[in-house]
Structure formats: C-alpha cells, structure tokens
Amino acid sequence: MKNFRSVFVILFLFALCVGIHAQQRLLGGDISLLPSYEKAGTIYRNEKGKAIKPLEYFKEQSWNAIRVRLFVDPSKASAEHKGEGVCQDLDYVTKFGQQIKKEGYQFMLDFHYSDTWADPGKQFMPERWKNVDVASLPDSIYEYTKNSLEVMVKAGASPDLIQVGNEITNGMLWPVAKVDPLGMENWDLLVKLLESGAKACREICPKAKIIIHTEQAGEWNKTKTYYNHLRELDYDVIGLSYYPMWHKAVGVLAATLDSLAVDFPDKEVMIVETAAYYSHENDQWAKSADEHSEFYPITTEGQRIFTHELVAELRRHANVTGLFWWFPEENACGNNVTEGWINRGLFDNHTGKVLPAMKEFSLFVQPL
Structure with a gap:
C-alpha cells in the first residue's frame, strides 16, 4: 500500500507539473505589419467567411503572445525593403505595443539593430552608427536599447520578452561584428554588444525574459558552438527560427531540441519564427510553383500538414516554451500594403479567409 501511495503521489505531481508547463507555453505570431493592414482597411475573415478583428480572433485561437520587430530608423531603408514591410520605428512599435498589452497579450519585442531587415544574409550597420568608433559601439547599443525601452x-x-538581435548566427553590425559560428573572429566584440543590450534590458525591464535568436536549427554543430560562446552572457531563452524549406526536416529540429536540453539545461527554447508556403503566386523569389516542396506540398493542405507535424513534435519537448508564426497577418485582399506576396501567412491573400493551419497551430498550448 505504501508503495502504491508513493507511485500515486509521483504520478500526481508529474501530471500537475505537465499541466502547469502547458499553461506557461506561449503561442503567437510576429504580426508587425498588422497596423498597416488595418490602416488600409483590410478585412480578415474566419473559416466561415465572417469578418473578424484579428487581435480578438487570435485570442479565440489560444494565442497569448505577440511579437513585433523594431528598426533603428526604417526611413533609411531602401524602397525595395519598405515595399516588403520595413516601417516599424519606435513610435509605430510603442503604439502597437500599447494595444497588445491592453488586449492582455504578452509582448515580445524584437530589436533588429539595423535600419532594415536583419537576417543571416544581412546585418547592416544603422546609418547613425556608421561613424562611431568600434570601441564605442557597445555603448551605442546600450543607450539605444535603454532609451527605446524607457519610451515603451x-x-x-x-515588453515581457526581448530579443537582443534578430537571427544573429552570423553576428550583427556588419562588418565589424560579423562572425562565423564555427570561426573565431570578432566574437569578443559581438559578445560585448550582446552584453550591452542585455544590460539595458535588465535595468529597464527587469522582469522581461531576454532572448538570443539564431537561425541554424538544422545545424546542431553551429548552434552548439554559437551558444557555447555565450556561456557567460546574461540571457534566458534560446530563440530559433525554423522553416522547413531552409532548416531541414522536423526530425532534424527534434534532434537539435534534444541536444539543447542536454547541453543548455538552464535555458528555455522558443521557436520565435516559423512558417510554410501555401502558394507561390505573385512571389518574386519563387522560380517554380513547386519550389521548396521537398517535405510538404506548396498547398494549403501542405501548410496544414507541416503545422500539424511541427506542433506534435514540439509538444514532446519540455524545454520548448514558445511558438511564433512569422507574418501570419499577410492578407493582400483589397490592399497593396506590400509590393509582392510571400504566401506563408495564415490568411488567404485572395479572400482574407483564415487557412486550415491556424487550428493546427493552436494545439501547441493545449494540455498534454
């Protein structure tokens, strides 16, 4: 009887912990362009075709967090990048952040530390820092981060969560802080930049979780080596981008997540960007209608299957505490907010109607 009671208590505590963990998971999207779509009068529709208010509808789909990017001075961005949605300056993000908090969401702020897109292929130095001495750049990062957060x-x-940089596997503020995750050059400067950004976050938003975001979820050696360089850095969450067309199969991601749990057991892991194509219509980068179809068809059903398989896998990993879709708000129906279509959102660009992947996505935060 005594052994039976012990087993019962253990199972009860395990179930309790699992339930608590499920409640703590964050689900949401980077909807940085939503204010621009709403200003253009864009209509979003549910699965029955009824018009909806996106922030209200996302809550119905179990979302509890919203991610928004921040550029240093997007007025300096190229016309091409502005046409792709680069417009999020401090005033824009502060006003949107107010709305996000008012609606009861957790707010993830994504510092790009650039005037335009910051990603693996480009981490351009902002205009305002081009003539700053390299030794003073950590101070520039600190002051900019601190001032931005004070305004918000x-x-x-x-913000409840703060990314110090966006997809920075190859560093930031190129060329001076450009790194190779498997190389040794410029790491001292990059770490100083991240330390300065993290310090400002801790001072102004002490309760916020700090995220370091990379995009090599399909390359364990690069991911491990990268975060090993940051062993002394004060941060909370390993943030990953995972797109099946660039970062290999879901099973490869699963192996990376297992390895992160072993090598970095004190860090939460969040998939801060994911998405999959449902079409290549009006897509200036696609060379064919079936490009990137190695794992999933380029159809709404293919997008749904991907989302189902991704969510099912992520729910098996206790260290994964967040999942965010990138640009789910794309909806070209009745507007010209962007100059081309990406077709990886969760609404149909022709009708504005929600796509089937949305319901699969919401399962991430359901009790295990």
Missing part, C-alpha cells in the same frame, strides 16, 4: 515602459507598452 513610460507609454504602458513594457
């Missing part, structure tokens, strides 16, 4: 906190738009 004062306005009632305090």
Whole structure:
C-alpha cells in the first residue's frame, strides 16, 4: 500500500507539473505589419467567411503572445525593403505595443539593430552608427536599447520578452561584428554588444525574459558552438527560427531540441519564427510553383500538414516554451500594403479567409 501511495503521489505531481508547463507555453505570431493592414482597411475573415478583428480572433485561437520587430530608423531603408514591410520605428512599435498589452497579450519585442531587415544574409550597420568608433559601439547599443525601452515602459507598452538581435548566427553590425559560428573572429566584440543590450534590458525591464535568436536549427554543430560562446552572457531563452524549406526536416529540429536540453539545461527554447508556403503566386523569389516542396506540398493542405507535424513534435519537448508564426497577418485582399506576396501567412491573400493551419497551430498550448 505504501508503495502504491508513493507511485500515486509521483504520478500526481508529474501530471500537475505537465499541466502547469502547458499553461506557461506561449503561442503567437510576429504580426508587425498588422497596423498597416488595418490602416488600409483590410478585412480578415474566419473559416466561415465572417469578418473578424484579428487581435480578438487570435485570442479565440489560444494565442497569448505577440511579437513585433523594431528598426533603428526604417526611413533609411531602401524602397525595395519598405515595399516588403520595413516601417516599424519606435513610435509605430510603442503604439502597437500599447494595444497588445491592453488586449492582455504578452509582448515580445524584437530589436533588429539595423535600419532594415536583419537576417543571416544581412546585418547592416544603422546609418547613425556608421561613424562611431568600434570601441564605442557597445555603448551605442546600450543607450539605444535603454532609451527605446524607457519610451515603451513610460507609454504602458513594457515588453515581457526581448530579443537582443534578430537571427544573429552570423553576428550583427556588419562588418565589424560579423562572425562565423564555427570561426573565431570578432566574437569578443559581438559578445560585448550582446552584453550591452542585455544590460539595458535588465535595468529597464527587469522582469522581461531576454532572448538570443539564431537561425541554424538544422545545424546542431553551429548552434552548439554559437551558444557555447555565450556561456557567460546574461540571457534566458534560446530563440530559433525554423522553416522547413531552409532548416531541414522536423526530425532534424527534434534532434537539435534534444541536444539543447542536454547541453543548455538552464535555458528555455522558443521557436520565435516559423512558417510554410501555401502558394507561390505573385512571389518574386519563387522560380517554380513547386519550389521548396521537398517535405510538404506548396498547398494549403501542405501548410496544414507541416503545422500539424511541427506542433506534435514540439509538444514532446519540455524545454520548448514558445511558438511564433512569422507574418501570419499577410492578407493582400483589397490592399497593396506590400509590393509582392510571400504566401506563408495564415490568411488567404485572395479572400482574407483564415487557412486550415491556424487550428493546427493552436494545439501547441493545449494540455498534454
């Protein structure tokens, strides 16, 4: 009887912990362009075709967090990048952040530390820092991060999670802090930049979780080596981008997540960007209608299957505490907010109607 009671208590505590863990998971999307779509009068529709208010509808789909990017001075971005949605300056993000917090979401702020897109292929130095001495760049990062957060906190738009950089596997503020994850050059400067950004976050938003975001989820050696360089850095979450067309099969991601749990057991892991194509219509980068179809068809059903398999896998990993879709708000129906289509959102670009992947996505936060 005594052994039976012990087993019962253990199982009860395990179930309790699992339930608590499920409740703590974050689900949402990077909807940085939503204010622009709403300003253009864009209509979003549910699966029955009824018009909806996106922030209200996302809550119905179990979302509890919203991610928004911040550029240093997007007015300096190229016309091409502005046409792709680069417009999020401090005023834009502060006003949107106020709305996000008012609606009861957790707010993830994504510092790009550039005037335009920051990703594996480009981490351009902002215009305002091009003539700053390299030794002073950590101070520039600190002051900019601190000042931006002070504005948001004062306005009632305090972030709950903060990315210090966006997809920075290859460093930031190129060329001076450009790194190779398997190389040795410029790491001292990159770490100093990240330390300065993290310090400002801790001072102004002490309760916020700090995220370091990379995009090599399909390359364990690069991911491990990268975060090994940051062993002394003060941060909370390993943030990963995972797109099946660039980062290999879901099973490869699963192996990376297992390895992160072993090598970095004190860090939460969040998939801060994911998405999959449902079409290549009006897509300026696609060379054919079936490009990137190695794992999933380029159809709405293919997108749904991907989402189902990704969510099912992520729910098996206790260290994964967040999942965010990138650009789910894309909806070209009745507007010209962007100059081309990406077709990886969760709404149909022709009708504005929600796609089947949305329901699969919501299962991430359901009790295990």
